[in-house]
Amino acid sequence: MLLFACLVHHPIKFIRKYWQSEPTVGIREGDGFIHNDARYGNIHNTDQSLIMPIFHDGQLIAWAGATVHEGENGAIEPGGMPSAAEQVYDEGLKMSPFKVVEKYELKKDLVTYLQNSVREPKLQYEDMKVKLFVCRRLEQRVKAAIAEFGRTPSFPRCDAASRTPRRKCSAGCRNGRRAPCGPWSWRTARCGKIA
Secondary structure, three states: OHHHHHHOHHHHHHHHHHOOOOOOOOOOOOOEEEEOOHHHOOOOOOEEEEEEEEEEOOEEEEEEEEEEEOOOOOOOOOOOOOOOOOOHHHOOOOOOOEEEEEOOEEOHHHHHHHHOOOOOHHHHHHHHHHHHHHHHHHHHHHHHHHHHHOHHHHOOOOHHHHHOOOOOOOOOOHHHOOOOOOOOOOOOOOOOOOO
C-alpha cells in the first residue's frame, strides 16, 4: 500500500499538466480519471487506479484514489500477470490517465470500450464501480472533516511542521477547536518527474 501512496502523485501531476487547461477534458468536481500504465505512476498493468479531485468552495484541495489489482486485463493470456508476454504489447491494457467519470457517473462509452478490451467484462465494470464508491467515500470524509474542524486543521500547512517532520503543528481551527488524534505529522516521498 505504501508503494501506491508514493506513486500516486505521478498521475495527478500528469492530469494537472495536460488535462486541467484542456477544454475537451478539464478537471471538475465529480470527475474521475483511470490509469494503469507504469509509465504514468503505477506498479504494473494489472493495478488499475481511479483518481478523483476533491473541491472545497470551488477550489481543488485534494485528490482521492483507489487501486484494484485486476484479475484480467486483456493480456496475451488469461489472468492478470501474463508470464508469456514477450513484448509490452502482450501485457494487455495500458491506460495513461484519462477521464472516465463525469458528474460522479461512469462514462458508459468508455466503460464499454474497457469491457470489450478484457476477457471478464462484468468484473471490469464492477471493479470500476467499487473504485468510484471508494473515491466518493473518501471525498465525503474529507468534506466532513472540513465541515467539523475547518480547512486548516484538516489540511495542515504549518511551515515548521513541514520542515521538521513529526513536530506538532499547532495551527488552530474554527471556534478554537483543534483537530483530533494528537499531533499532526507527515512525510513526503518524491521519486522522479514526469516530463
